[in-house]
Amino acid sequence: MSRKILLLPGDGIGPEIVAEAVKVIEALKTRHGLDVETEEAPIGGAGYDAAGHPLPEATLAKAREADAVLLGAVGGPQYDKLPRELRPERGLLGIRKSMGLFANLRPALLYPELAEASTLKREVVEGLDIMIVRELTGGIYFGEPRGIREREDGQREGFNTLVYSESEIERIARVAFDTAMKRGKRLCSVDKANVLEVSELWREVVERVGLDYPEVELSHMYVDNAAMQLVRAPKQFDVMVTTNMFGDILSDAASMLTGSIGMLPSASLNADGQGMYEPIHGSAPDIAGRGVANPLATILSVSMLLRHSLGEAALADRVDAAVGQVLKQGLRTADLAAAGAPAVSTREMGDAVVAAL
Amino acid sequence: MSRKILLLPGDGIGPEIVAEAVKVIEALKTRHGLDVETEEAPIGGAGYDAAGHPLPEATLAKAREADAVLLGAVGGPQYDKLPRELRPERGLLGIRKSMGLFANLRPALLYPELAEASTLKREVVEGLDIMIVRELTGGIYFGEPRGIREREDGQREGFNTLVYSESEIERIARVAFDTAMKRGKRLCSVDKANVLEVSELWREVVERVGLDYPEVELSHMYVDNAAMQLVRAPKQFDVMVTTNMFGDILSDAASMLTGSIGMLPSASLNADGQGMYEPIHGSAPDIAGRGVANPLATILSVSMLLRHSLGEAALADRVDAAVGQVLKQGLRTADLAAAGAPAVSTREMGDAVVAAL
Ligand SMILES: CC(C)[C@H](C(=O)O)[C@@H](O)C(=O)O
Ligand SMILES: CC(C)[C@H](C(=O)O)[C@@H](O)C(=O)O
Numbered sequence: 001m002s003r004k005i006l007l008l009p010g011d012g013i014g015p016e017i018v019a020e021a022v023k024v025i026e027a028l029k030t031r032h033g034l035d036v037e038t039e040e041a042p043i044g045g046a047g048y049d050a051a052g053h054p055l056p057e058a059t060l061a062k063a064r065e066a067d068a069v070l071l072g073a074v075g076g077p078q079y080d081k082l083p084r085e086l087r088p089e090r091g092l093l094g095i096r097k098s099m100g101l102f103a104n105l106r107p108a109l110l111y112p113e114l115a116e117a118s119t120l121k122r123e124v125v126e127g128l129d130i131m132i133v134r135e136l137t138g139g140i141y142f143g144e145p146r147g148i149r150e151r152e153d154g155q156r157e158g159f160n161t162l163v164y165s166e167s168e169i170e171r172i173a174r175v176a177f178d179t180a181m182k183r184g185k186r187l188c189s190v191d192k193a194n195v196l197e198v199s200e201l202w203r204e205v206v207e208r209v210g211l212d213y214p215e216v217e218l219s220h221m222y223v224d225n226a227a228m229q230l231v232r233a234p235k236q237f238d239v240m241v242t243t244n245m246f247g248d249i250l251s252d253a254a255s256m257l258t259g260s261i262g263m264l265p266s267a268s269l270n271a272d273g274q275g276m277y278e279p280i281h282g283s284a285p286d287i288a289g290r291g292v293a294n295p296l297a298t299i300l301s302v303s304m305l306l307r308h309s310l311g312e313a314a315l316a317d318r319v320d321a322a323v324g325q326v327l328k329q330g331l332r333t334a335d336l337a338a339a340g341a342p343a344v345s346t347r348e349m350g351d352a353v354v355a356a357l
Numbered sequence: 358m359s360r361k362i363l364l365l366p367g368d369g370i371g372p373e374i375v376a377e378a379v380k381v382i383e384a385l386k387t388r389h390g391l392d393v394e395t396e397e398a399p400i401g402g403a404g405y406d407a408a409g410h411p412l413p414e415a416t417l418a419k420a421r422e423a424d425a426v427l428l429g430a431v432g433g434p435q436y437d438k439l440p441r442e443l444r445p446e447r448g449l450l451g452i453r454k455s456m457g458l459f460a461n462l463r464p465a466l467l468y469p470e471l472a473e474a475s476t477l478k479r480e481v482v483e484g485l486d487i488m489i490v491r492e493l494t495g496g497i498y499f500g501e502p503r504g505i506r507e508r509e510d511g512q513r514e515g516f517n518t519l520v521y522s523e524s525e526i527e528r529i530a531r532v533a534f535d536t537a538m539k540r541g542k543r544l545c546s547v548d549k550a551n552v553l554e555v556s557e558l559w560r561e562v563v564e565r566v567g568l569d570y571p572e573v574e575l576s577h578m579y580v581d582n583a584a585m586q587l588v589r590a591p592k593q594f595d596v597m598v599t600t601n602m603f604g605d606i607l608s609d610a611a612s613m614l615t616g617s618i619g620m621l622p623s624a625s626l627n628a629d630g631q632g633m634y635e636p637i638h639g640s641a642p643d644i645a646g647r648g649v650a651n652p653l654a655t656i657l658s659v660s661m662l663l664r665h666s667l668g669e670a671a672l673a674d675r676v677d678a679a680v681g682q683v684l685k686q687g688l689r690t691a692d693l694a695a696a697g698a699p700a701v702s703t704r705e706m707g708d709a710v711v712a713a714l
Contacts, residue, residue, distance in 0.1 A: 121476055121477070124476045140553065146554050155522050156522070157522040160553050163517075195498055200505065200515060223605070223606055224608075227607070228613040231476060248580070250584070252582065253584040256585040
């Protein structure tokens with residue numbers, strides 16, 4: 001039985017970039033024996049437009065049945081005035097939580113051909129290859145109680161809860177150690193144990209899990225120092241593991257070190273090996289519909305999907321190689337092109353990858 | 358009556374760098390009519406060694422009476438095994454909270470003479486001058502309830518509370534807007550309003566305070582994007598205002614953009630105009646006692662102290678100019694010296710600033 005990929009194009013440039021990723025999937029089907037079926041469903045603003053909710057029930061039902069989900073991006077200014085629970089981000093947070101996608105893998109990889117795009121000096125970032133493992137279904141993103149309440153003195157106060165249980169920490173730590181075993185065998189756990197009790201427990205549990213991975217060199221770093229070290233000497237890191245909120249901040253900083261966030265995919269996995277794959281960049285409403293967006297992060301998300309959810313490592317390697325080849329050929333979308341240099345369109349870039357497969 | 362400055366040298370390189378700052382204060386007294394008295398007290402590990410607590414009662418009492426406090430740094434490996442409530446950081450957090458030092462001003466300023474020290478390309482950071490206004494006595498650092506508890510299923514969980522009241526947000530917002538009025542009149546408030554209710558209230562209150570400052574251009578940015586923008590195009594920022602935790606992370610990232618955290622001072626102010634001043638770098642136990650630490654961040658903290666707590670703007674300008682002059686003369690401590698270039702000692706640097714006053 002062929003496996004199912006659910007496509008969630010979403011908003012902004014989402015549909016354009018997912019369309020190019022679909023071309024790659026189709027080429028793998030017709031030319032390289034990949035046996036998958038694809039289906040499409042709305043999410044985010046598109047979900048609200050189609051069904052009055054950023055995560056329509058039908059979309060979630062299809063996602064649960066799929067072997068893997070490929071997401072474009074969500075969000076756009078036309079949805080900014082909606083009540084909180086109907087805004088596009090709610091669709092994203094909702095599908096992560098409902099599918100139990102607790103492990104978010106975010107590579108920050110510098111492509112040698114694109115080293116000049118970084119705002120950092122070449123020697124500081126050349127060869128950069130960090131994998132950030134971010135906890136994605138817990139922490140302050142989902143902790144209860146939360147809200148805005150009136151106090152006795154008549155003033156309002158906002159409150160949120162940061163909470164992690166031992167088992168939540170343990171399972172993300174295992175993913176991180178497993179990831180480190182497949183890479184450079186160095187893991188840096190990032191916390192704020194000098195201030196937060198949650199971090200104290202985090203550190204203790206990560207240490208304990210580490211006993212099962214004697215080959216992995218484990219270190220701990222405070223989050224403020226980690227933010228500094230990413231700027232100062234980012235190549236010191238191999239795998240980093242951290243909470244939902246710290247991971248949100250650090251992975252965005254890390255990806256920007258590469259200078260080309262249009263190139264970076266991500267994977268969000270659950271305990272059953274199901275995964276959702278998406279570029280780390282946003283929906284870029286300012287350039288949506290103009291055919292200039294970079295589809296490579298989405299195409300590389302297909303590669304992660306093949307590797308992590310479908311066990312098709314050889315095909316994943318093929319996609320990675322094709323992307324490397326188009327870069328070597330000098331093809332650049334507008335976000336990557338040097339000032340004044342010619343840029344290819346979203347479609348031309350997608351076609352070039354297909355040709356290189 | 359002469360005003361009082363309490364000196365808290367603390368741990369590691371703290372005593373060495375504070376000694377140089379004291380030379381500057383003495384020179385201002387004898388040669389430029391500054392009328393202050395200084396006294397010294399232990400804090401951090403030194404507080405624990407002297408009185409069994411990182412914030413001895415006598416130290417706090419003296420701090421409350423002083424017009425301003427000058428802190429070196431706290432922390433060292435010999436205190437790492439102490440119980441949480443006796444560790445050096447507790448002294449720092451304790452004095453911030455007890456004195457109500459809610460407004461932490463952290464400049465990230467690039468000295469033109471030191472532009473090469475940055476890991477970022479010169480054109481990205483040349484002229485960088487950001488002021489981060491960090492809330493310092495609230496948020497998740499101090500929120501209750503907090504702790505590690507056992508759940509019904511026998512598992513433990515760690516929990517912390519992020520909480521801000523309207524008045525807490527309002528007073529830090531006022532400091533930020535006032536700061537912006539004295540600078541480029543642009544304020545960026547950083548939050549995570551797409552996820553956290555606290556941030557929703559934060560944004561609302563900052564907007565409201567902004568009505569009193571029609572000349573200040575106010576913008577809002579999500580914290581993950583702010584971390585990216587600091588790497589991508591840091592010069593877009595003038596003043597940033599944010600919570601305790603986000604400020605901890607972003608101010609460290611911002612300071613590292615300059616490449617010379619040995620140069621950056623900070624001020625922590627309360628509602629009565631009292632302030633504590635300290636370099637943003639740590640106690641650097643690895644180089645403590647060797648006379649190689651850079652005293653300039655502490656000397657520049659004296660300048661902030663003169664300006665913010667003593668109303669001595671002219672003397673503050675004099676200190677700033679003296680620091681600028683020694684840099685122009687080419688004097689560099691080891692942290693700033695180019696590889697292989699000669700470096701001056703902590704004392705030589707202090708003496709040079711005194712001579713340049
Ligand atoms: C859109 C937002 C809710 C989301 C997050 O904070 O997780 C995004 O920033 C991300 O990192 O995927
Ligand atoms: C030492 C630590 C508790 C402190 C903080 O987190 O506030 C430090 O990182 C700082 O920024 O002054």
